[in-house]
Amino acid sequence: MVFVTGKKLNLKNFLYPSQTMKTSIFIKNAVIASILCTGLIACNHTVTIEPPVDTIKDSAKASTVENLDQLMTNIPDPSAISKEMASEGIQINKALLNSPDKASSYTTSFQQAVNMGIYGADMGYLSAYNQLQDVVQYFVQVAKMGNSLGITSTFDQRLIQLIQKDATTNKDTLNALIQTSFDRAQRELYANKKAATGALIFGGGWIEGLYIATNMINGEKNAKNQQLYQRIWDHVYSIRYLQKALADYPNDADCVKMQKLLAPLEAASASLTNAGLSLKDIQNLKTTVTSIRSGLI
Numbered sequence: 001m002v003f004v005t006g007k008k009l010n011l012k013n014f015l016y017p018s019q020t021m022k023t024s025i026f027i028k029n030a031v032i033a034s035i036l037c038t039g040l041i042a043c044n045h046t047v048t049i050e051p052p053v054d055t056i057k058d059s060a061k062a063s064t065v066e067n068l069d070q071l072m073t074n075i076p077d078p079s080a081i082s083k084e085m086a087s088e089g090i091q092i093n094k095a096l097l098n099s100p101d102k103a104s105s106y107t108t109s110f111q112q113a114v115n116m117g118i119y120g121a122d123m124g125y126l127s128a129y130n131q132l133q134d135v136v137q138y139f140v141q142v143a144k145m146g147n148s149l150g151i152t153s154t155f156d157q158r159l160i161q162l163i164q165k166d167a168t169t170n171k172d173t174l175n176a177l178i179q180t181s182f183d184r185a186q187r188e189l190y191a192n193k194k195a196a197t198g199a200l201i202f203g204g205g206w207i208e209g210l211y212i213a214t215n216m217i218n219g220e221k222n223a224k225n226q227q228l229y230q231r232i233w234d235h236v237y238s239i240r241y242l243q244k245a246l247a248d249y250p251n252d253a254d255c256v257k258m259q260k261l262l263a264p265l266e267a268a269s270a271s272l273t274n275a276g277l278s279l280k281d282i283q284n285l286k287t288t289v290t291s292i293r294s295g296l297i
Helices: 010-015 063-073 078-088 099-106 111-128 132-148 155-170 171-192 195-214 228-238 239-247 253-270 279-294
Strands: 002-003 007-009 039-041 047-049
Touching: 002 171, 007 047, 007 063, 039 228, 047 099, 047 132, 099 111, 099 132, 111 171, 111 195, 132 155, 171 195, 171 228, 171 253, 195 239, 228 239, 228 253, 228 279, 239 279
Parallel strands: none
Antiparallel strands: 002 007, 039 047
């Protein structure tokens, strides 16, 4: 049950009208990005979302689920990243993000899936800096793209209205609503034999996370920024799991396309080591991921 501005919202009934979903994080993104877990405690209220009991059968291949789970496991913890950025004195830079105004220009399913992931990462970044109104603007566009991709039961008008009306003043509520929405979207894609689309969304979020992260580093590794270096290494390392998930769909032209786009980053990461990661390495990764991203947004 959630209490927001004096009003009581039954999130359990709203977020789980029917089937259950996996307790996985759909767009837990690389460095800054991620929506928080579904049980959150704020200073003067509690957000608790209990998963329903019923389950549905996934159409996703077991290997896909395993690799995406590995991807999420290796993606850095966003709360730790936020603290590290603060200690580094890194200020928000909205110019890095993909504008929500461009959403209507994405007309193919590939563009919509990839940029849904990119916007998800951008929402996580904005949320880390408490830019809640901006997060809502992005979410409205994510919902439109989700509907275009056939994720119709998740991003309905009820959810958008609830977020616009009640969540913009409460970060925990907003994060819980968005996180659960993406989890529901993942389950809906799996149930409708669209797991390949889910892998593309992951891909977009992964690319945006690395893009944001590599734009945050300006100096050689030192005692103050070594944790940020570690987060970038963890992110880069996880590309192997993303590529394996995409490889599960060799007959899907969009997954094959994404694999090829990511190949230069996979090749670049192969020669890197955690201990040896340098500013030059990060700058090279930044150049490569910026080039890939520019062709997607």
